[in-house]
Amino acid sequence: MVAIHAPIATPYPVRWPLGLPFVARNLVLRWRDLLGMMLGVGIALGMGMTLLGVNSARQEIITGDFKKAGTDVYVVSEGGTMVPILPSDTPGTIKHAAHVLAQVRAKPNVQSAIGVMTFTMTRDLEGARRSDQPTEIMSVMGVDGDPTVIPNQLVINDGRWLRRSGEIVLGPRLAKEKHFAVGDGLRLNGREFTIVGIGKLRGLGYGFSGDTQVYMDYAAFRQRADVGDLLTFIAVSTSSPQAAMQQIRDLGSVSVYSLDDLLSLLDKVNASGTVIYWIMIVLTLSIAGLFVSTVLNHSVATRRLEFATLRAIGLPQRTILTTVAVEATAISLVAGVIGVAISLFLGGLTNTLAAPQFGFDALYVADAGLFELVFALALGLGLVAGLVPARRATRVDPVDVLREA
Amino acid sequence: MLVLNGVTRVYQVGESEVVALHNVDLRIDDGDFVSVIGPSGSGKSTLLQIVGLLDSPTLGTVELDGRDVSRLNDAERTHLRLVAIGFVFQRFHLLTGLTAIENVALPMEAAGQSPTERYTRAAALLTEVGLGDRLEHRPSQLSGGQRQRVAIARALANHPRLILADEPTGELHSEDTATVLELLHTFHARGHTIVLVTHDMEVAAAARRRIEMRDGHVRELAA
Numbered sequence: 001m002v003a004i005h006a007p008i009a010t011p012y013p014v015r016w017p018l019g020l021p022f023v024a025r026n027l028v029l030r031w032r033d034l035l036g037m038m039l040g041v042g043i044a045l046g047m048g049m050t051l052l053g054v055n056s057a058r059q060e061i062i063t064g065d066f067k068k069a070g071t072d073v074y075v076v077s078e079g080g081t082m083v084p085i086l087p088s089d090t091p092g093t094i095k096h097a098a099h100v101l102a103q104v105r106a107k108p109n110v111q112s113a114i115g116v117m118t119f120t121m122t123r124d125l126e127g128a129r130r131s132d133q134p135t136e137i138m139s140v141m142g143v144d145g146d147p148t149v150i151p152n153q154l155v156i157n158d159g160r161w162l163r164r165s166g167e168i169v170l171g172p173r174l175a176k177e178k179h180f181a182v183g184d185g186l187r188l189n190g191r192e193f194t195i196v197g198i199g200k201l202r203g204l205g206y207g208f209s210g211d212t213q214v215y216m217d218y219a220a221f222r223q224r225a226d227v228g229d230l231l232t233f234i235a236v237s238t239s240s241p242q243a244a245m246q247q248i249r250d251l252g253s254v255s256v257y258s259l260d261d262l263l264s265l266l267d268k269v270n271a272s273g274t275v276i277y278w279i280m281i282v283l284t285l286s287i288a289g290l291f292v293s294t295v296l297n298h299s300v301a302t303r304r305l306e307f308a309t310l311r312a313i314g315l316p317q318r319t320i321l322t323t324v325a326v327e328a329t330a331i332s333l334v335a336g337v338i339g340v341a342i343s344l345f346l347g348g349l350t351n352t353l354a355a356p357q358f359g360f361d362a363l364y365v366a367d368a369g370l371f372e373l374v375f376a377l378a379l380g381l382g383l384v385a386g387l388v389p390a391r392r393a394t395r396v397d398p399v400d401v402l403r404e405a
Numbered sequence: 406m407l408v409l410n411g412v413t414r415v416y417q418v419g420e421s422e423v424v425a426l427h428n429v430d431l432r433i434d435d436g437d438f439v440s441v442i443g444p445s446g447s448g449k450s451t452l453l454q455i456v457g458l459l460d461s462p463t464l465g466t467v468e469l470d471g472r473d474v475s476r477l478n479d480a481e482r483t484h485l486r487l488v489a490i491g492f493v494f495q496r497f498h499l500l501t502g503l504t505a506i507e508n509v510a511l512p513m514e515a516a517g518q519s520p521t522e523r524y525t526r527a528a529a530l531l532t533e534v535g536l537g538d539r540l541e542h543r544p545s546q547l548s549g550g551q552r553q554r555v556a557i558a559r560a561l562a563n564h565p566r567l568i569l570a571d572e573p574t575g576e577l578h579s580e581d582t583a584t585v586l587e588l589l590h591t592f593h594a595r596g597h598t599i600v601l602v603t604h605d606m607e608v609a610a611a612a613r614r615r616i617e618m619r620d621g622h623v624r625e626l627a628a
Binding site: 010011012014018019021022025026029030305306308309310311312313314315316317319398399402403 | 484487501515
C-alpha cells in the first residue's frame with residue numbers, strides 16, 4: 001500500500017532541458033541515436049565541399065593570373081584564339097610583328113603594350129654529351145617591351161627583371177625543378193645567359209605555364225631561336241578597353257580579346273569539369289538523403305509504440321510530424337557543420353602537404369558562397385528526406401499498435 | 406455524461422467482416438465507477454477505444470455531455486482525448502527516454518501549460534501516487550507497480566473527468582494491484598468518472614457498476 005498524499009504546490013525547479021518543447025527535448029534525448037547519421041552525412045558533405053574547393057582552386061589556377069594581371073586587352077593574329085577549346089585552336093602568330101606592335105603602342109588609348117613570342121630552345125650542357133643523354137628542351141618566351149610598367153604583370157620572387165640581352169629570368173617552378181638560382185649561368189642554343197631573376201609574367205600564358213618559362217629579351221630571343229618577325233600575342237594596358245579594342249581592331253589582320261572575353265572563354269573550358277563536380281555533389285547529397293530517409297524510416301518503425309502512445313494521450317499529429325522533421329533537419333544542419341569542418345581540414349592538408357609538391361600556392365580554395373549553397377541544398381534535402389518518415393509516423397494507428405503491444 | 410446509442414463496430418479482416426460491438430446502448434454518468442468484464446475477444450477493448458475516441462463506430466453515436474463526438478475529425482478527437490480523457494494501459498506505455506516527471510508533464514505541455522505550471526503539477530501528482538522520491542527516475546528504473554502509478558498520474562495530468570483503464574492490473578502483483586485499485590478509488594472519490602476494463606472478477610468487484618461483454622453485446626450485472 002502507498003500513502004496517498006494531498007497534492008503539493010511547491011514550484012518544481014525547471015532545469016535544462018526540461019523547459020524546452022518536446023520536439024527539441026527529443027533531440028537532446030536522442031542525440032546519440034542521431035550522431036551516426038550526422039557523421040555519415042557530414043562526411044559525405046565534407047567530401048563534396050572539398051571537391052568544390054578543389055574545383056575553385058583549379059579555376060583560380062587557370063584564371064587567377066589573368067585576373068590579377070594589369071593587362072586589359074589581348075591581341076592575337078586574325079582567327080587565332082587565346083584559349084584553346086578545340087584541339088586545333090592556337091593563338092597563331094602575328095606577322096610583321098614589330099610594325100603591328102608599334103602601331104598598337106601608337107594608339108591614343110594604349111598606355112603600354114608588350115609583345116611575346118614562345119619557342120623552344122635546347123640547353124647546352126658543359127662538356128661532352130653522352131650518346132644516351134637526352135636533349136633538354138626549354139620553353140622560352142621572348143618579351144618585347146617593359147612589363148614592369150603594367151601593374152601586377154610581373155611577379156619577381158628573387159632578383160630582378162631583364163635589362164640586357166644576355167640575361168634571362170626563370171619561372172619559379174622551372175628554377176625549383178632544375179635547381180637554378182639567381183647568378184647561375186644557363187647556355188641556350190649556343191649562347192651563355194645569366195639568370196638575373198626568378199619570377200614570371202602573369203596572364204601571358206594559359207594556366208600556370210608562366211611558371212615554367214625562360215624569359216628572354218625579344219631581340220636575343222629572335223637571334224637564338226632563329227624566328228622571323230613574329231609574335232604570339234600582344235598584351236595591352238589601357239584605361240578604356242572598349243575604345244582601345246576598336247582602334248586595334250581597325251588595324252586589320254588581328255583578333256582582339258578583352259579580359260572579360262578571355263575569362264568567359266576560360267569558363268567555357270572549365271564548364272565541363274565544373275558540371276562533373278556538381279554531378280558528384282548532387283549524387284553525394286542524394287545518397288546522403290536516401291541514407292537519412294532510410295534510417296529515419298527504420299527509426300519510425302521501431303518507435304511505433306511511442307508514436308501510438310503520444311497519439312493516444314492526445315498529442316496532435318503536427319507534434320509527431322514536427323518531431324521527426326526536426327530530427328531530419330537537425331541531422332542536415334549538424335552534418336553541414338561537420339561537412340564544412342571536414343572540408344576545411346582536408347583543404348588545409350591539401351594546401352599544406354600536396355600543393356607545394358606541385359609548385360602551387362593552393363590546390364583548394366574555401367568558397368563561402370558554395371558552402372552556403374551546399375548547406376542550403378543539404379537542409380532542403382534533409383527536409384525532403386524526413387518528410388516520408390514523418391508522414392509515416394503520423395499515420396501510426398494507436399488502436400492497432402496498442403492492441404499489438 | 407457519456408452515452409452510446411446503438412453502437413456497432415465492424416472490422417474488415419481479409420474477405421470477412423468481424424462484428425466487435427453489436428448495437429451497444431450504454432450510459433455512463435458523471436462520477437460513475439464502471440468495470441467492464443468479459444472473455445478475450447468479447448469486445449471490451451473495442452468498447453474502451455470507442456469510448457476513448459481512439460476509434461469511431463461503424464454505426465450509432467457516442468455522445469459526450471450531449472454532444473455527438475463519434476463523427477468528429479481526427480484533430481478534434483485528439484484534442485478531446487488530451488483534455489477530457491485519461492488513459493491507463495495494461496503495459497503502462499510510458500516513454501522510455503523520459504523521466505517519470507517528464508512523462509506526466511507531457512500531456513500538459515500539449516495542452517499549452519507553461520513549464521513551471523506543468524512540472525509543478527506533475528511533481529504534485531507523482532507525490533500523490535507515492536512517487537515523490539522517484540520524480541527523475543526513468544521507467545526502466547521503476548517497478549511495474551511504480552510504472553503504473555506514473556501512468557495514472559499522467560492520465561490525471563489535464564484534469565480529465567473520464568479515466569479509462571484497460572486491464573491496469575494485468576501485469577501487476579497482488580500488492581501493486583491493490584495499490585492501483587486504491588488510487589482509482591481515491592480519484593473516483595474526487596469526482597473522476599472511471600471505466601475499468603478487466604477480465605479479473607476480483608478487480609471488477611472494486612467498481613460500483615459492472616458490465617459484462619460477450620460477443621459484442623453488453624449486459625449490466627447486478628451490483
